[in-house]
Amino acid sequence: MLSARAAAASQSHAASLWKRGGGDAGGGSGCTSCMEVRRRAASVAVRAAPPKRVEAVAMESAAETAHSDKEVALTDGAADEDGPPEEELPVTPWAFSVASGYTLLRDPHHNKGLAFSEKERDAHYLRGLLPPAVVSQELQVKKIMHDLRQYKVPLQRYVAMMDLQERNERLFYKLLIDNVEELLPVVYTPTVGEACQKYGSIFRRPQGLYVSLRDKGKVLEVLRNWPERNIQVIVVTDGERILGLGDLGCQGMGIPVGKLSLYTALGGVRPSACLPITIDVGTNNEKLLNDEFYIGIRQRRATGEEYHELMEEFMDAVKHIYGEKVLIQFEDFANHNAFDLLAKYSKSHLVFNDDIQGTASVVLAGLLSSLKVVGGTLAEHTYLFLGAGEAGTGIAELIALEISKQTNAPIEECRKKIWLVDSKGLIVNSRKDSLQPFKKSWAHEHEPLTTLLDAVESIKPTVLIGTSGVGRTFTKEVVEAMASFNERPIIFSLSNPTSHSECTAEEAYNWTQGRAVFASGSPFDPVEYNGKTYVPGQSNNAYIFPGFGLGVVISGATRVHEDMLLAASETLAEQATQENFDKGSIFPPFTNIRKISAQIAASVAAKAYELGLATRLPRPRDLEKYAESCMYTPIYRSYR
Numbered sequence: 167m168l169s170a171r172a173a174a175a176s177q178s179h180a181a182s183l184w185k186r187g188g189g190d191a192g193g194g195s196g197c198t199s200c201m202e203v204r205r206r207a208a209s210v211a212v213r214a215a216p217p218k219r220v221e222a223v224a225m226e227s228a229a230e231t232a233h234s235d236k237e238v239a240l241t242d243g244a245a246d247e248d249g250p251p252e253e254e255l256p257v258t259p260w261a262f263s264v265a266s267g268y269t270l271l272r273d274p275h276h277n278k279g280l281a282f283s284e285k286e287r288d289a290h291y292l293r294g295l296l297p298p299a300v301v302s303q304e305l306q307v308k309k310i311m312h313d314l315r316q317y318k319v320p321l322q323r324y325v326a327m328m329d330l331q332e333r334n335e336r337l338f339y340k341l342l343i344d345n346v347e348e349l350l351p352v353v354y355t356p357t358v359g360e361a362c363q364k365y366g367s368i369f370r371r372p373q374g375l376y377v378s379l380r381d382k383g384k385v386l387e388v389l390r391n392w393p394e395r396n397i398q399v400i401v402v403t404d405g406e407r408i409l410g411l412g413d414l415g416c417q418g419m420g421i422p423v424g425k426l427s428l429y430t431a432l433g434g435v436r437p438s439a440c441l442p443i444t445i446d447v448g449t450n451n452e453k454l455l456n457d458e459f460y461i462g463i464r465q466r467r468a469t470g471e472e473y474h475e476l477m478e479e480f481m482d483a484v485k486h487i488y489g490e491k492v493l494i495q496f497e498d499f500a501n502h503n504a505f506d507l508l509a510k511y512s513k514s515h516l517v518f519n520d521d522i523q524g525t526a527s528v529v530l531a532g533l534l535s536s537l538k539v540v541g542g543t544l545a546e547h548t549y550l551f552l553g554a555g556e557a558g559t560g561i562a563e564l565i566a567l568e569i570s571k572q573t574n575a576p577i578e579e580c581r582k583k584i585w586l587v588d589s590k591g592l593i594v595n596s597r598k599d600s601l602q603p604f605k606k607s608w609a610h611e612h613e614p615l616t617t618l619l620d621a622v623e624s625i626k627p628t629v630l631i632g633t634s635g636v637g638r639t640f641t642k643e644v645v646e647a648m649a650s651f652n653e654r655p656i657i658f659s660l661s662n663p664t665s666h667s668e669c670t671a672e673e674a675y676n677w678t679q680g681r682a683v684f685a686s687g688s689p690f691d692p693v694e695y696n697g698k699t700y701v702p703g704q705s706n707n708a709y710i711f712p713g714f715g716l717g718v719v720i721s722g723a724t725r726v727h728e729d730m731l732l733a734a735s736e737t738l739a740e741q742a743t744q745e746n747f748d749k750g751s752i753f754p755p756f757t758n759i760r761k762i763s764a765q766i767a768a769s770v771a772a773k774a775y776e777l778g779l780a781t782r783l784p785r786p787r788d789l790e791k792y793a794e795s796c797m798y799t800p801i802y803r804s805y806r
């Protein structure tokens with residue numbers, strides 16, 4: 167075991183090598199004392215007080231954009247990575263490791279597989295542990311894409327991607343970034359939904375933290391077991407509403423893991439700064455309770471005080487360990503908890519709910535773009551939702567807020583343009599007493615109606631949005647009715663995964679003779695209709711949360727404010743071009759997402775500064791450039 171002092175010496179020495187950069191004859195592996203420390207430290211984990219230099223190196227890293235030729239110290243953790251700058255570290259124990267040889271090949275953060283150069287193989291005891299060929303990262307990407315395309319079953323691709331992430335993190339992210347349109351449906355919706363359903367069967371190694379009822383009273387210890395210290399974004403779920411698939415209990419873990427891989431690939435947040443967490447309070451899913459491969463606690467869900475005590479202990483522990491400025495994204499909680507958790511913890515923590523707020527932001531962006539195709543202002547349109555839960559009421563509220571800002575009308579008036587249908591029918595005044603609190607402000611004066619078709623025919627919306635979680639509920643009759651009184655009906659089928667989409671892209675175009683302005687939550691392939699190819703847009707919060715999170719992190723924002731979500735919407739809406747519209751999409755393609763995320767980050771950060779919520783001072787002059795400079799890039803480092 168290496169002493170804490172030796173470890174700190176190794177670190178500060180390594181940092182100075184890092185700063186000197188490549189070409190230093192005396193640096194890198196040639197430095198004997200550093201080599202000696204490495205030799206002794208191989209495959210050991212050391213607990214030591216965090217030295218100050220970590221922050222200095224990280225800041226330097228954030229300010230630089232060219233990465234590939236940097237010489238880096240082979241230390242674990244944030245210091246050798248790009249990504250948003252870190253905060254001053256609280257003085258608590260933390261772990262790091264220094265790896266070489268066989269251990270290095272098994273360390274996903276530093277492993278490069280066959281890409282280790284001859285010199286690196288000599289310097290790091292890799293000779294003989296690898297076959298002789300040295301291949302570039304580009305060739306590795308080509309090979310893995312070739313392998314992935316051989317799989318016919320999407321879940322096999324998912325498993326292959328997760329294997330890669332656990333074997334060679336930088337290659338995983340390079341692959342994902344370079345092939346984002348092709349691989350997003352693999353690591354994210356729709357395949358991640360199936361992965362969660364079968365998570366127990368495909369489980370190999372834990373990819374995040376599990377906090378279960380059994381950990382009550384010990385949540386702080388659980389969090390301390392996570393090997394990374396400098397966490398900037400947590401995505402947490404309790405697995406009760408996974409996409410439109412319902413209660414998947416502990417197996418919902420696939421969602422925080424998937425969302426955070428997008429934080430890195432799409433938004434440039436360092437992988438080591440991302441922490442996926444699942445709160446396991448049981449499941450009411452009988453199929454899972456009876457599944458011998460289920461990985462969660464085998465009991466029905468805890469509710470009430472027992473549930474809230476665990477959540478409170480968890481939220482306190484997060485703040486205690488990671489400080490005030492870790493962004494906590496609530497994901498896929500059921501609505502009977504989601505709204506209350508958001509209301510409660512947004513007062514004390516840096517939190518947002520992706521399903522309520524992230525979704526609202528992306529859909530508002532889609533609507534602002536649609537207006538450029540359809541005409542009119544937000545206030546001149548009439549909106550009808552199928553589904554009045556987190557996504558539906560979250561989107562509705564942000565639309566009302568934007569209308570109110572644009573027209574100066576009171577928000578109560580603006581809400582009257584927006585109607586929602588839930589499982590019992592149109593939400594109307596006569597139902598007010600029996601409605602959940604989050605539905606009450608949408609109970610307008612109208613006769614009761616029980617079917618969507620009746621609501622469409624009576625309200626005559628210009629915009630129809632599906633957030634019900636139930637597939638094929640936008641029937642031919644419903645879509646044709648929309649097309650009968652709208653020249654360009656706006657139809658968004660947002661429910662995930664694909665099988666739960668309210669209608670398919672093909673149905674939307676066929677039933678409206680190609681006139682629909684359509685977007686969906688999960689991707690659909692391009693559709694041929696009447697000699698024209700339509701490329702439907704994907705209205706998914708994945709456009710927003712990576713850039714939003716980056717903006718929060720780089721500004722050091724202490725709270726999420728709704729104006730930051732509006733800023734993100736407006737910025738995203740500006741990125742859709744006439745070329746996108748001509749092809750039938752109101753969103754820019756995901757191929758541009760890193761640039762878009764930097765722009766969203768800049769506008770979110772600018773808003774945080776304007777609102778006095780940002781703590782990173784002085785404010786960078788060019789926020790977009792600063793955001794870009796902070797983004798993690800997965801190009802291999804040179805370990806000479």
Ligand SMILES: NC(=O)C1=CN([C@@H]2O[C@H](COP(=O)(O)OP(=O)(O)OC[C@H]3O[C@@H](n4cnc5c(N)ncnc54)[C@H](OP(=O)(O)O)[C@@H]3O)[C@@H](O)[C@H]2O)C=CC1
Pocket residue numbers: 407408409410411500501520521525528552553554555556557558587588589590632633634635636639660661662663666686687688705706707708
């Ligand atoms: N594209 C994207 O980025 C996002 C998509 N989503 C998707 O949206 C869907 C809903 O999510 P969320 O809002 O969180 O879920 P909730 O459970 O909070 O809300 C679902 C709503 O749909 C209503 N509903 C259910 N069945 C029917 C039906 N047959 N007819 C009419 N209404 C029905 C429910 O009614 P009642 O209240 O009466 O039970 C409820 O109001 C999911 O599929 C999810 O994947 C969510 C977030 C982001």
Ligand SMILES: CC(=O)C(=O)O
Pocket residue numbers: 355408409410498520521661662687706707708
């Ligand atoms: C996309 C997403 O967050 C959902 O479907 O829940």
Ligand SMILES: [Mg+2]
Pocket residue numbers: 409497498520521
């Ligand atoms: Mg979600």
